Amino acid sequence: MKKIILTLIIAIAAFGFMQKGETITVKGSDTMVILAQRWAELYMSKHPDVTVQVTGGGSGVGISALINGTTDICNASRSMKKSEKEKLKQRFNTLGVEIKAAKDGLAIYVRENNPVDELSLSQLKDIYTGKTTNWKQVGGPDTKIIVYGRENSSGTYVYFKDNVLDGEDFAPSVQTLPGTAAVVNAVSKDKNGIGYGGAAYAKGIKLLKVKKDANSTAYAPTEENVKSGDYPISRYLYMYTRNRPTGAMKDYIDWILSKEGQEIVTKVGYFPVK
Amino acid sequence: MKRIIFIISLLVAIYLNAKSQDSSAVATKDEVTEVKGAVDGINETVLEMKSTLDALKKIKISGYIQAQYQVAESAGVGSYAGGNFPQNVKSRYQVRRGRFKINYDNDLTQYVLQLDVTQSGVGIKDAYVSIKEPWYRAASLTAGVFDRPFGFEISYSSSSREAPERSRLFQTLFPGERELGAKIELAPENGPLSYFNLKAGVFNGVLSNANENDRNKDFIGRAGFQLPFDEEGLAIDGGFSVYTGTVTANSKKIYEIDNSSSIKKYIVDSTITNLGNGFDRNYYGFDLQLYYDVPVIGGATLRGEYIWGKQPGTDKSSSFYNPDAAGTTDTKSSIDGKKVTDIYMRNFNGWYLNFVQNIGLKNQFVAKYDVYTPNKDVTANDIGAVGSNLNAGDIKYSTLGLGWIYHWDSNVKFVLYYDWVKNEKVNSLASGTLAPFKEDLKDNVLTFRMQYKF
Numbered sequence: 001m002k003k004i005i006l007t008l009i010i011a012i013a014a015f016g017f018m019q020k021g022e023t024i025t026v027k028g029s030d031t032m033v034i035l036a037q038r039w040a041e042l043y044m045s046k047h048p049d050v051t052v053q054v055t056g057g058g059s060g061v062g063i064s065a066l067i068n069g070t071t072d073i074c075n076a077s078r079s080m081k082k083s084e085k086e087k088l089k090q091r092f093n094t095l096g097v098e099i100k101a102a103k104d105g106l107a108i109y110v111r112e113n114n115p116v117d118e119l120s121l122s123q124l125k126d127i128y129t130g131k132t133t134n135w136k137q138v139g140g141p142d143t144k145i146i147v148y149g150r151e152n153s154s155g156t157y158v159y160f161k162d163n164v165l166d167g168e169d170f171a172p173s174v175q176t177l178p179g180t181a182a183v184v185n186a187v188s189k190d191k192n193g194i195g196y197g198g199a200a201y202a203k204g205i206k207l208l209k210v211k212k213d214a215n216s217t218a219y220a221p222t223e224e225n226v227k228s229g230d231y232p233i234s235r236y237l238y239m240y241t242r243n244r245p246t247g248a249m250k251d252y253i254d255w256i257l258s259k260e261g262q263e264i265v266t267k268v269g270y271f272p273v274k
Numbered sequence: 275m276k277r278i279i280f281i282i283s284l285l286v287a288i289y290l291n292a293k294s295q296d297s298s299a300v301a302t303k304d305e306v307t308e309v310k311g312a313v314d315g316i317n318e319t320v321l322e323m324k325s326t327l328d329a330l331k332k333i334k335i336s337g338y339i340q341a342q343y344q345v346a347e348s349a350g351v352g353s354y355a356g357g358n359f360p361q362n363v364k365s366r367y368q369v370r371r372g373r374f375k376i377n378y379d380n381d382l383t384q385y386v387l388q389l390d391v392t393q394s395g396v397g398i399k400d401a402y403v404s405i406k407e408p409w410y411r412a413a414s415l416t417a418g419v420f421d422r423p424f425g426f427e428i429s430y431s432s433s434s435r436e437a438p439e440r441s442r443l444f445q446t447l448f449p450g451e452r453e454l455g456a457k458i459e460l461a462p463e464n465g466p467l468s469y470f471n472l473k474a475g476v477f478n479g480v481l482s483n484a485n486e487n488d489r490n491k492d493f494i495g496r497a498g499f500q501l502p503f504d505e506e507g508l509a510i511d512g513g514f515s516v517y518t519g520t521v522t523a524n525s526k527k528i529y530e531i532d533n534s535s536s537i538k539k540y541i542v543d544s545t546i547t548n549l550g551n552g553f554d555r556n557y558y559g560f561d562l563q564l565y566y567d568v569p570v571i572g573g574a575t576l577r578g579e580y581i582w583g584k585q586p587g588t589d590k591s592s593s594f595y596n597p598d599a600a601g602t603t604d605t606k607s608s609i610d611g612k613k614v615t616d617i618y619m620r621n622f623n624g625w626y627l628n629f630v631q632n633i634g635l636k637n638q639f640v641a642k643y644d645v646y647t648p649n650k651d652v653t654a655n656d657i658g659a660v661g662s663n664l665n666a667g668d669i670k671y672s673t674l675g676l677g678w679i680y681h682w683d684s685n686v687k688f689v690l691y692y693d694w695v696k697n698e699k700v701n702s703l704a705s706g707t708l709a710p711f712k713e714d715l716k717d718n719v720l721t722f723r724m725q726y727k728f
Contacts, residue, residue, distance in 0.1 A: 068684035070684055082463055089509065090430075090431075092572065092573045093632055094507065094632075095502050095507070095567070097507070098504065152331075169381070172324070176324070243507075243572060243573060244567055244569055246569065246570055
């Protein structure tokens with residue numbers, strides 16, 4: 001009996017230790033997906049023995065994948081919640097490792113010919129909670145505001161909800177789109193549209209200046225303003241791993257935080273952490 | 275003449291061309307209006323579908339099934355590894371747990387119903403409503419059937435728990451884990467208070483599937499902390515728990531240990547006023563969980579709990595006194611011809627240590643040791659001694675469990691686990707039902723379990 005048990009244990013252990021090779025899987029934030037792909041492409045060109053597979057899906061999806069053990073690295077445009085860390089603790093007995101990989105100003109998009117140049121945080125909150133529905137109420141033309149946002153699996157959605165809406169729910173009229181690129185695309189074609197997302201995606205649209213309150217100065221989401229903290233809706237972009245990274249994963253993360261990796265951050269349109 | 279005809283023709287041609295252009299522009303305009311109408315229609319449909327989808331997204335369905343094969347060291351043994359083996363049965367297949375949970379999560383309010391479907395039938399595990407305050411989202415009120423807020427192991431889900439079963443200590447003190455009652459929970463998400471949490475509630479003090487049987491309510495509470503040390507890859511969680519309640523006697527006979535006697539034995543208090551009186555059921559406990567990310571190998575945890583207190587039980591069982599429990603085999607006395615169950619008061623303690631080491635992504639090694647001393651006022655030699663009336667409910671047990679878990683994927687895991695169960699050996703002069711306990715019973719159990727969770 002004892003021999004059978006011992007043999008079974010050894011067999012199961014050996015099966016579990018089978019290695020897949022040097023492949024690193026990265027999943028999560030759609031905001032970070034372009035950045036993550038650029039990192040992966042350049043890193044793989046310099047390390048042909050390592051494969052980095054990048055997919056999006058949203059920060060929530062990435063965090064779930066990290067908890068389920070189906071990704072090595074999770075990209076997230078928000079920090080992990082306490083409840084998510086608890087789940088990681090239950091399954092892997094770790095707290096996870098948080099790496100601040102870049103900084104982002106959460107930009108407010110409107111079409112290029114929209115006469116509105118700036119909004120305060122409370123005006124944004126009123127627009128997204130449905131209290132303000134006409135551009136005239138915020139200094140624009142007398143037309144309905146068409147509001148675009150992200151799906152609730154998105155870290156950008158959660159960050160916007162927590163930091164701009166103060167935890168209140170989005171209005172039902174907010175049209176949710178699957179990815180920042182889709183929001184940019186919708187706003188660029190809609191003269192009455194407004195959307196939010198990473199500054200790096202802002203091509204062919206206008207970025208509004210944002211002020212903390214009605215009496216503050218409005219700031220554009222530039223590197224200088226994001227770094228100084230003057231731009232009121234800026235955030236870190238995170239990478240999470242289950243355990244302290246070792247081997248190829250450690251090399252990859254160290255490279256991302258190196259001068260070369262952080263230069264990609266700037267090229268893509270975000271702001272380096274170092 | 276030719277010139278006139280040419281001019282007239284030209285004018286007619288220009289007129290016809292202009293008319294044609296006009297009608298073409300009108301047609302295009304009509305088409306644009308039509309397309310715009312169609313797009314508006316689609317938008318309306320999408321918005322309608324979105325509100326339906328948003329409502330559906332609030333319904334969360336989850337569940338798990340634990341199918342297992344067990345082999346006991348001998349047939350018909352009593353066991354805390356999934357219940358007693360029937361007479362002559364040494365091995366068995368079981369659906370140990372078949373859970374199906376529906377959660378309607380409306381952000382600040384929650385509806386939860388969890389069923390347990392096994393070969394024994396269908397039972398309700400959870401049925402509660404929970405409301406969170408909207409300002410800080412740190413406090414919530416829960417009412418219904420749910421886990422008793424005591425210690426760590428009760429609320430640690432059976433689908434996540436590495437050892438197949440909870441410790442003998444918890445199975446004895448808190449059978450079924452759940453209770454009927456209401457509790458308040460404080461668990462701030464942010465700020466310095468986020469390191470602390472508090473759960474406290476008032477309960478019937480019986481079982482989750484039984485109606486209240488007396489006029490008293492029991493209090494259960496736990497004050498906890500969670501200290502993360504991210505840089506070191508370390509976390510320390512813990513808490514202090516209290517259970518303070520009573521059971522109501524339906525007998526006048528209350529047995530307590532006579533500590534003054536040279537032979538430890540129960541003495542009975544048969545005062546008639548004991549009938550209908552409440553008798554203390556008090557537990558206190560500490561729990562501590564350490565988590566550490568072992569470089570290269572994976573996360574490890576060491577968890578432990580120590581509980582002590584006073585338990586009103588029966589002669590054969592140190593589980594809490596519940597005269598209404600179905601199928602009880604406790605010795606009855608009689609009042610006015612009606613059978614009643616006598617109370618045996620015991621001072622108890624117990625503890626466990628559980629070590630889990632993750633090895634890579636898919637494997638976990640588990641070791642667990644638990645000890646339950648149902649009556650700390652007596653020794654093994656007192657039980658069965660001449661002149662003693664101690665019984666099986668006073669025998670101390672320890673269990674060493676070793677196991678291996680293999681996670682096939684994010685849904686499926688296999689568990690191989692062996693329980694070495696030791697009972698203390700009672701006095702060599704013991705006879706009757708105590709006689710088998712003069713030796714260690716052959717009640718070790720091997721469990722091979724397959725779990726699917728979604």
